[in-house]
Amino acid sequence: xxxxxxxxxxDTIQKDTDFVTIPEGDYTFMVESFERGRxxxxxxxxxxxxxxxxxxxxxxxxxxxxxxNHQLYLHTKMESRLxxxxxxxxxxxxxxxxxxxxxxxxxxxxxxxxxxxxxxxEPDKKFNxxxxxxxxxxxxxxxxxx
Numbered sequence: 001x002x003x004x005x006x007x008x009x010x011d012t013i014q015k016d017t018d019f020v021t022i023p024e025g026d027y028t029f030m031v032e033s034f035e036r037g038r039x040x041x042x043x044x045x046x047x048x049x050x051x052x053x054x055x056x057x058x059x060x061x062x063x064x065x066x067x068x069n070h071q072l073y074l075h076t077k078m079e080s081r082l083x084x085x086x087x088x089x090x091x092x093x094x095x096x097x098x099x100x101x102x103x104x105x106x107x108x109x110x111x112x113x114x115x116x117x118x119x120x121x122e123p124d125k126k127f128n129x130x131x132x133x134x135x136x137x138x139x140x141x142x143x144x145x146x
Contacts, residue, residue: 020066021126022059024115026134029057031089031108032067039073050075053102057130059114068114068128088112088133110136 007013039052051074059066072082082100086092088110091101111134119125 019127020061020063021116021128022061022066022114025113026111027059027061027114028109028111029059029068031105031110032056032058033106034102036102039071047073047075047077053105055105057112066128068130070130084133084135085110087135090136094135110134 033056035054037052037054039047039050041047041049053072053074055070055072057068057070059068072078072085074082083092083098086098086100087094089105089108090110091104091108092098112130113132113134115129115131116126117129119127
């Protein structure tokens, strides 16, 4: 069993990257976990400093599980994106007000459109990116996937 721990400067390492990209498309995801964090405004940035939720989304693919880290910024400029996510996991209905229940987020299931985006620093390197979350509707055929 692999035990997570802090590494020392002279420790040995072995584990290679387990980063896997998937083709662009619509996928069912499960929120494996999330962390509360803080975004610090960068010079010329569109958003001021604010709280941030860092989601770890799991997608089952033909090549095994794929994990995507997705950030949700807790700022009014990003409120529609927050609504989109909470609608995808079934906590929010269109047009309704919602008090975000972060404790219920881990284990939630939804659908999203995933794209492959180029890394800004290394254009040949691609990464999975959540382009859109789809609202959860009653009687979703993918609901039983988990």
